[in-house]
Amino acid sequence: MQEITIRRLRIFDRPQVATHFQNLDSDALISRFGIPVPPQNLDSYVDGIFDNAALVFGAFPDACLRGVGELRPTQGRGGRVAEIAITVETPWQDKGIGDALLSRIIAGARNRGIREVHMLCLATNQRMRHLAVKHSADLRLMTGQVEATLTTPWPTPISMVEELAGEYHAFARAILTWPD
Numbered sequence: 444m445q446e447i448t449i450r451r452l453r454i455f456d457r458p459q460v461a462t463h464f465q466n467l468d469s470d471a472l473i474s475r476f477g478i479p480v481p482p483q484n485l486d487s488y489v490d491g492i493f494d495n496a497a498l499v500f501g502a503f504p505d506a507c508l509r510g511v512g513e514l515r516p517t518q519g520r521g522g523r524v525a526e527i528a529i530t531v532e533t534p535w536q537d538k539g540i541g542d543a544l545l546s547r548i549i550a551g552a553r554n555r556g557i558r559e560v561h562m563l564c565l566a567t568n569q570r571m572r573h574l575a576v577k578h579s580a581d582l583r584l585m586t587g588q589v590e591a592t593l594t595t596p597w598p599t600p601i602s603m604v605e606e607l608a609g610e611y612h613a614f615a616r617a618i619l620t621w622p623d
């Protein structure tokens with residue numbers, strides 16, 4: 444597979460984000476939201492995805508958005524704690540996209556002074572559990588669910604420059620691969 448471009452998504456990316464969520468099959472939706480979600484409810488979720496100071500990242504393994512990572516600060520925790528969620532369209536799973544998104548989310552959290560990120564997934568979600576452990580998360584088993592907690596390192600000038608450089612690189616690639 445060619446290089447996976449990861450970049451911040453903005454409100455003007457909303458149509459692609461809506462298509463991504465509509466492309467998720469029922470298993471992926473249950474894994475993401477913990478319950479079955481009817482397709483007609485996805486649009487209202489997408490309407491709010493850029494709210495509440497969320498950082499949203501997109502993965503583009505080809506010219507289209509195939510994976511989305513969300514980082515949302517937890518209210519009342521002084522901006523130091525956030526929740527994350529990731530979705531990758533089923534035909535694109537097991538190709539490293541979730542891993543790349545998770546790395547990018549952790550870097551984004553780190554550079555914004557977020558020291559702790561939490562992720563909730565079904566206990567049966569072996570892929571997400573594997574990725575969480577790969578990124579040194581502590582796992583806590585609850586009824587039917589697992590909460591993964593990651594502690595991020597302090598930001599450094601280098602980590603900030605790396606993030607900026609990554610965004611410029613992704614922007615340049617987006618222009619070069621813009622669909623006709």
Ligand SMILES: CC(C)(COP(=O)(O)OP(=O)(O)OC[C@H]1O[C@@H](n2cnc3c(N)ncnc32)[C@H](O)[C@@H]1OP(=O)(O)O)[C@@H](O)C(=O)NCCC(=O)NCCS
Pocket residue numbers: 470471472474475527528529530531532535536537538539540541542543563564565568569570571573574577
């Ligand atoms: C969970 C999810 C985000 C992972 O994305 P992905 O692109 O498939 O992940 P990657 O390809 O980067 O990595 C998958 C890893 O899981 C491993 N894996 C796959 N199946 C596995 C299994 N049954 N048991 C253990 N590990 C497994 C792969 O080998 C890979 O590990 P590696 O990088 O060490 O080789 C994706 O499957 C998804 O969107 N699922 C539906 C939504 C969801 O569950 N979101 C998480 C809760 S918010």
